[in-house]
Amino acid sequence: MQDAKPRRKQAERRAETRRALLGAARKLIVAKGYAETGTPEIVKDADVTRGALYHHFSDKADLMRALVHQEAAAVASEINADTSTDQSPLDAFMAGAKAYFSAMSAPGRARILLLEGPAVLGLGEMAEIDRETGGATLLEGLRHAAAQGAIGDIPLEPLADLLSSAFDRAALAIANGGDSEAYEQATKKLLAGILKA
Amino acid sequence: MQDAKPRRKQAERRAETRRALLGAARKLIVAKGYAETGTPEIVKDADVTRGALYHHFSDKADLMRALVHQEAAAVASEINADTSTDQSPLDAFMAGAKAYFSAMSAPGRARILLLEGPAVLGLGEMAEIDRETGGATLLEGLRHAAAQGAIGDIPLEPLADLLSSAFDRAALAIANGGDSEAYEQATKKLLAGILKA
DNA sequence: AATTAACATACAGGCTGCATGTATGCAAGA
């Protein structure tokens, strides 16, 4: 009974507008891509004006940035949800990979985070967002495995980088209707090979 | 002595204009990115008019397409140049990877083929260009290794896909000043792991 | 000479970002 209908607070109104903009932007950008989606179309779908958009976001790319943050946070949240503990290193990595693939299968998410996002914001900013949001989970896993001697004595950052890229590719393929079973096998092959020697 | 000079005039002029356009586009797109480079700027740098550009290319993306084709062809050519024969599978793969990294280190090439190209043309068309140009060298290598029992019984296309993505990431990192030694080590680790069991 | 290729020029439409206008919520004093 806190807020009746006549009295609509500013914060509430603001949040609602923002949600409408992000929702419309997500829908259109997922369907047609960032460059092909104009701000007039976005605000029309969100049922606000361009003035509202530029009041909330500094420019069109800033709206995309907010969208990317939102999706990245969702991924992090979903992955942290099913964090299973103490297994073999390979099983742990595979569990993480599957959780990532699953989170990335949300409709449109792979396109936002793996295609349009990097194109608009650049790889550098995307990496930074990953760092803030998901953190370097993969690298930590590698460090843990390496500490137990499960990996040879090689620099881990590049290896984590390459693996991360491969995971992204697999997630994109699966999200686009690829054979998830086959891609999971290939992922396991990569991971098993690393952890063996 | 087939064609004297009078007969070659038009074609020569045409080729010159096209070269100028591609050169200017390459320079500007490498420096500032595709979206931030307008056609007025390109034709100004190439010292022609926008009419010439739209006479040669159907639209701005088509110019980008030609640029991508040009770079992809250059990569294929450089890689085929140093094709060394019969070595161990791992050495063969590593030789190919190093040749790829080297070819991708040409200034601006990684940005064109790995960042702007996919953003403008989409992953599908980029894959098609790769297929036409470089061919599925990596996949063939895997098939060869698999035929000798060097890889387990798993689908090879996804594996080649993931490896290709990892190679691209390594090439991009190296081209951007990353530690090539470290990335080559990581690449070798990935490959060795796969070829072992 | 006629045709056609290779451009050059001009124009229409759309989009982005900003500058300015307006209404509503909010906070504080009388």
Add this chain to the structure above:
DNA sequence: TCTTGCATACATGCAGCCTGTATGTTAATT
């Protein structure tokens, strides 16, 4: 409580740029 002043949350209009196309012009080819 009321109202007065200010900030917030938008709405509207405009200027500049960019893309793609249509039309005009020059020079080579036939």
